[in-house]
Amino acid sequence: MRIRYLIWTVVLTLGMGCGKNAPIDPEINEVTEPRFPSLPEEPFEYSGLSFPESWLNDPALALFGGFASDIEVTDAGATLGRVLFYDSQLSLDNSVSCASCHQQERAFSDPHVRSAGVSGALTQRNAMALFNLNYQRRLFWDLRTIGLENQVLEPIEHPDEMAMNLEALPEKLAQLDYYPNLFQRAFGDETISAERIASALAQFIRCFHSYSARFDRGLENDFTEFTAQEMLGKDIFFNGQTRCNQCHSGKNLFSTQPFINGLELDYAEAGDGGIGALTGDPFDDGRFKTVSLRNIGLTAPYMHDGRFNSLREVVDFYSDDIQPHPYLDERLSVNGFGSPGQAPYQLNLSEEEREALVEFLHTFDDTVMVAAEWLSDPF
Ligand code: HEC
Ligand code: HEC
Incomplete structure (x- = not known):
């Protein structure tokens, strides 16, 4: 097990090193049949979403709460995050999005025992449901990652999930007509970067609030x-x-x-x-x-x-x-x-x-x- 983690780290590190110097693999940058997201003219009011008073005043939750409270959710930021979350162009062969394994009607989980990523390889574990993530500081079944903004880029890069080179991703997204404008609205200019992708995804999934049962x-x-x-x-x-x-x-x-x-x-x-x-x-x-x-x-x-x-x-x-x-x-x-x-x-x-x-x-x-x-x- 530990050896396997080490190997991943080495592969990822090497992969990222190559990305810096070598020309970007043209195959990776190919986009397919761009579909257009259909978004409301007035963005949803993500910034106004909040938990009920009873949650905010709950002393036990207050103890754990506030994680990710440093992530400021804006309407335009979460709107961009929504598009990114559902866009399979974030994966190497345009076949897998976050939502492939995190389905809304299943509380953002996957009905399969293990999920298939781009390679067809199966994930090591069952895909987790996603909600109330501001109460989750440490993520994954083994709590190995701290902080949503650090977590969200991992599945994009992971060879068994979306297998996308993060260095190449901004250039790929820039070729899709709908992104420059979405980035402009979310961050003030059209620059696309891994950091901004992480911020937008984290803003969106922070809005998965579940308290209505x-x-x-x-x-x-x-x-x-x-x-x-x-x-x-x-x-x-x-x-x-x-x-x-x-x-x-x-x-x-x-x-x-x-x-x-x-x-x-x-x-x-x-x-x-x-x-x-x-x-x-x-x-x-x-x-x-x-x-x-x-x-x-x-x-x-x-x-x-x-x-x-x-x-x-x-x-x-x-x-x-x-x-x-x-x-x-x-x-x-x-x-x-x-x-x-x-x-x-x-x-x-x-x-x-x-x-x-x-x-x-x-x-x-x-x-x-x-x-x-x-x-x-x-x-
Ligand atoms: C000692 C703490 C503990 C107690 C007590 C406990 N659980 Fe759990 N429960 C866990 C842990 C830890 C997991 C995750 C384990 C894993 O996946 O290996 C879990 C997993 C589950 C899951 C699966 C969650 C998922 O999303 O896959 C269900 C359902 C569940 N517990 C229900 C119960 C019920 C019902 C009881 C009482 C009969 C109970 N638990 C008692 C710690 C506990
Ligand atoms: C191929 C399937 C797959 C894809 C694609 C995928 N995930 Fe996951 N996700 C998983 C699995 C499996 C786990 C649990 C892994 C583990 O614990 O080792 C997980 C765990 C998570 C968690 C941790 C939740 C918690 O409570 O700790 C978050 C957050 C998450 N995924 C967000 C995302 C985002 C954002 C994307 C898209 C950028 C994404 N996932 C893409 C399968 C997937």
Whole structure:
């Protein structure tokens, strides 16, 4: 694993070095059948988007919030970001855009276990859903990248994703009629640079706000619209026995801390050690990002490797099948506290409880973001 990361670094570094001196490969610069984005005459008011007061005043979220608050979102900047996000011309052979693997109706995730990039090669992990990114300082399943503006250029360059040379990209985009004007409006002149591309993409994906689920309405009206089954599921999620909410916590139903949830006894041996593959520390073997459960009904398959096809499979796993990993998080043991690596709990949920928990998890699905026109494909 670590060796593989090293090789990537070397390849990327070499690639970038060549870009500086050698003439740009003409093949890379070819654009195909330019389609035109159709944009509203008056730009959407991205700069006016905000989270509800209850989120802004939430002390737990305030602790993690404010990441990426240095990214100023302007209407013209996010509009450009929207076009870039959906434009497959950002990839080497014009076949893959960010949206190929991050689909709006699926809360910007991918229904495939692993996603195919330009080379046809599959990504190493399941594509993540994208929303509420200003609460995410560290990105990717293994938290390896800090900051959105640093993250967004990585998939463009990555050989298994868009495989585009960042040095050549500005010149390529300049050949598309719609870009100079969009850059002019966003940044004051027509210059196209990797830095500006990163800024615009980061502005746009910062606007993926998700706080409109049935669960949120329930918080406001004391869950009067919930069915008996959903209420049972809610109780299981929040009771002190499963401790689901002790890791997937707060209004965003996530944690900024990575945890080991016991999918494997030995993750490195199973093929992906997560943070452990970066640190080489057995304590981190299988430690992965504690992703938000918002939109969870829309983002199958599940876990870093997409191993579970349905929420029922996830619930069956937590009920019966957590592995006795040597550093399993203590919340998944009977005690629920103390040192890591205690024997996993066996919830033995009844059929009725399993179904109820699945139904409840669906109340986290957003109803606005997944259909919002301002976040949709302009091509
Ligand atoms: C070929 C599929 C593919 C494409 C194209 C792609 N991504 Fe991703 N994306 C992924 C996968 C897979 C991951 C998780 C990778 C990992 O953790 O190792 C990911 C993770 C991310 C994350 C991290 C989210 C988090 O919560 O940590 C962000 C942000 C992101 N992608 C944005 C983008 C942007 C912006 C683009 C376009 C410039 C893009 N992606 C293009 C597959 C893709
Ligand atoms: C010790 C902390 C912890 C507890 C407790 C916990 N989880 Fe998780 N959960 C995680 C981590 C970490 C991941 C990501 C693991 C991975 O992909 O390797 C995860 C992943 C998930 C996913 C898949 C997310 C996705 O986008 O693929 C679901 C669904 C989920 N958990 C539901 C639950 C439910 C329901 C409970 C209670 C029965 C629960 N979790 C309890 C830490 C926890």
